[in-house]
Amino acid sequence: MATISIIVPVYNAEKTLHRCLDSIIAQTYTDWECILVDDGSRDNSLAICQEYARKDVRFKVFHKENGGVSSARNLGLDKATGDFVAFCDSDDSVTQKWLENFDVLSNKDIVIQGYKYKKADQLAYTTKDFFESSEETLSRKELLERLLEFENFGYLWSRCFRRSLIDKYSLRFNTEYVVREDEDFILHFMTHVNSFRTVPTNNYLYNEPDYFSKYKIVSKSDISCTFDIIIQCLNLGFKGHSLKLSTEVTRISNNLVKGFFTNKMSLDYVSKIKSRMRSLHVDIDSSFLPFYKYLFYKLFFLLF
Numbered sequence: 111m112a113t114i115s116i117i118v119p120v121y122n123a124e125k126t127l128h129r130c131l132d133s134i135i136a137q138t139y140t141d142w143e144c145i146l147v148d149d150g151s152r153d154n155s156l157a158i159c160q161e162y163a164r165k166d167v168r169f170k171v172f173h174k175e176n177g178g179v180s181s182a183r184n185l186g187l188d189k190a191t192g193d194f195v196a197f198c199d200s201d202d203s204v205t206q207k208w209l210e211n212f213d214v215l216s217n218k219d220i221v222i223q224g225y226k227y228k229k230a231d232q233l234a235y236t237t238k239d240f241f242e243s244s245e246e247t248l249s250r251k252e253l254l255e256r257l258l259e260f261e262n263f264g265y266l267w268s269r270c271f272r273r274s275l276i277d278k279y280s281l282r283f284n285t286e287y288v289v290r291e292d293e294d295f296i297l298h299f300m301t302h303v304n305s306f307r308t309v310p311t312n313n314y315l316y317n318e319p320d321y322f323s324k325y326k327i328v329s330k331s332d333i334s335c336t337f338d339i340i341i342q343c344l345n346l347g348f349k350g351h352s353l354k355l356s357t358e359v360t361r362i363s364n365n366l367v368k369g370f371f372t373n374k375m376s377l378d379y380v381s382k383i384k385s386r387m388r389s390l391h392v393d394i395d396s397s398f399l400p401f402y403k404y405l406f407y408k409l410f411f412l413l414f
Contacts, residue, residue, distance in 0.1 A: 112141050112142050112143040112168065112191065112192045113141040113142065113192055113193050113194060113214055114139070114141065114142045114143075114192045114193070114194045114195070114196055114209055114212070114214060114270065115142070115143050115144075115145060115186075115190035115191060115192030115194070115195050115196070115273065116134060116142055116143070116144040116145065116195075116196050116197070116198055116209075117145050117147070117183055117186030117187065117190065117195060117196070117197050117198075118130065118131075118134075118144060118145065118146050118147070118186075118197075118198050118199070118200055119147050119149055119179045119182035119183055119186065119199070119200065120146055120147060120148045120149060120151060120155050120156075120159060120182070120200045121148075121149040121150070121151050121155070121176070121179070121182070121200070122151050122152060122153045122155060123151070123153075123155050123200035123201060124151075124153040124154045124155050124158060126200060126201040126202075126317075127155055127158045127159070127200050128158065129203050130198065130199075130200050130201070130202060130203050131144070131146075131158075131162050131169070132203075133203035133204045133205070133206075133208075133315075134198065134204065135162075135166060136206050137204075137206060137207075137208060137209045137210070138206050138207055138209075138210045139207075139209035139210040139212075142168060142192070142209060143168050143169075143170060143190075143191065143192060144168055144169045144170070145170050145172065145186045145189050145190060146159040146162070146163070146169060146170065146171045146172070147172050147173075147174065147182040147183070147185050147186050148171065148172070148173045148174070149174060149176050149177060149178070149179070149181070149182040150173075150174065150175045150176030150177070155200075156171075156173055159171045170189065172185055172186075172189060177285065178285060179283075179291070180283035180284060180285045180287065180291045181283075181285050183197065183283050184282045184283055184285070187276060187281075187282060190273060192273060193214065193272070193273060193274070194212070194214045194270050194271060194272055194273060195270070195271045195273050195276065196208075196209065196212065196267070196269070196270045196271075197266040197267050197269075197292075198267055198314075199267065199316075201317055201319070202267065202314065202315055202316050202317050203315045204313055204314055204315060205313040205314075205315065207311065207313055208313035208314060209270075211223055211309050211311040211313055212270040212309070213307070213309065214270060216307055217305075218272075218305045218306050218307045219271075219272045219275055219302075219303045219304055219305050219306060220269055220270065220271055220272065220299065220300070220303055220306045220307075221269070221270045221306070221307045221308070221309065222240075222257070222262065222268055222269050222270075222306065222307070222308045222309070223240060223268055223308065223309045223310075223311045223312065223313060223314075224237070224238050224239055224240030224260070224262065224268065224310065224311060224312040224314075225238050225262070225265065225267070225268045225312055225313075225314040225315075225316050226238065226312050226314065226315050226316065227315075227316040227317075227318050228315070228316070228317055228318065229318045230317075230318065230319070235315060237312050238260065238261060238262065238312060239260070239310070239312065240260055240262065240308060240309070240310050240311070240312070249347075250300060250303060250306075250346055250347070251346055251347035251348065253306060253308075254300065254343075254346060254348075258353075258354060263293065263296075264290060264292055264293025264296055264297075265292065265314075265316075266292040266295070266296065267314045267316070268314055269296065271299060275299065275302050275303070276299065278302075279298075279302055281295065281298055281299055282295075283295050284335070284338070286331060286334065287331055287332075287334070287335040287338075288331045288332065288335075289332060289335070290332070290335050290336075290339065291335065293339060294335055294338050294339055294342070297338075297339060297342035297343065297346065298342060300342070300346060301342060301345050301346060329365040329366075329368055329369040329374060329375065330365075330369070330374075330375070332361070332365050333362050333365050333366070333383065336358050336361050336362050336365075337362075337386070339358055340355060340358050340359075340390060340392060341390070343355060343358070344390065344392075350390070350391050350392040355392055359387065359392055362383065362387070366380050366383060
């Protein structure tokens with residue numbers, strides 16, 4: 111049994127998969143298993159995965175019908191045997207000390223480091239510096255606030271999770287969420303964390319996708335996910351008027367505007383969402399001003 115299980119969901123990734131898996135093989139920390147979950151790829155991704163499994167027994171390959179990245183990660187969690195779990199996307203790569211710098215021997219529930227990212231139109235990576243801390247100096251809420259400050263709030267691949275907590279609380283990714291399923295998973299995990307560590311290293315090389323070409327945002331799905339995130343933030347100590355929760359409410363409002371004016375959401379649905387927001391005692395009035403504005407314009411043009 112390896113100390114760290116690395117879960118890599120794979121879907122039509124033949125152009126980037128070699129780079130990703132080569133970077134995992136090059137790790138200075140060697141006590142790992144890599145669970146490759148082919149999510150019904152239609153290209154040569156599965157064959158590439160099997161190629162690496164033949165070369166290195168630490169790679170384990172599983173194939174499933176296409177069901178999305180969350181279902182692939184969930185299968186990876188089902189198959190993981192390590193004491194800790196890390197995640198890597200098949201279109202990204204890592205530096206040699208990615209696993210080593212997680213320092214799992216520190217025996218924390220979660221270890222977090224920084225990352226480097228590159229947009230589609232960029233040639234060089236930009237470093238997202240991080241801070242060093244420990245559970246003795248920050249509360250969980252204070253940690254999350256710092257993560258917001260350093261733009262590292264909802265990224266799976268900059269974290270290493272204790273698997274026993276995942277299993278104890280039956281934590282899995284919600285397959286109905288189209289985007290931000292990773293942030294939702296992290297927040298559910300954080301509600302059970304008793305110890306953590308952050309390290310000021312940047313070993314994950316994130317290749318930022320063309321967001322709108324890669325994801326089709328389903329408004330009601332996004333609203334449901336955002337509700338879940340709001341509830342977990344409240345459980346973790348965020349107040350209803352905080353900037354984080356205000357941002358989440360604005361996201362819901364923007365989805366309602368988009369859904370209502372594309373005739374995908376009724377006014378009754380909007381009213382139900384507002385009632386649900388009020389039941390959470392979250393300040394919604396200022397965040398819903400754009401919706402009221404657009405509703406007025408639509409009614410004006412319908413009447414005149």
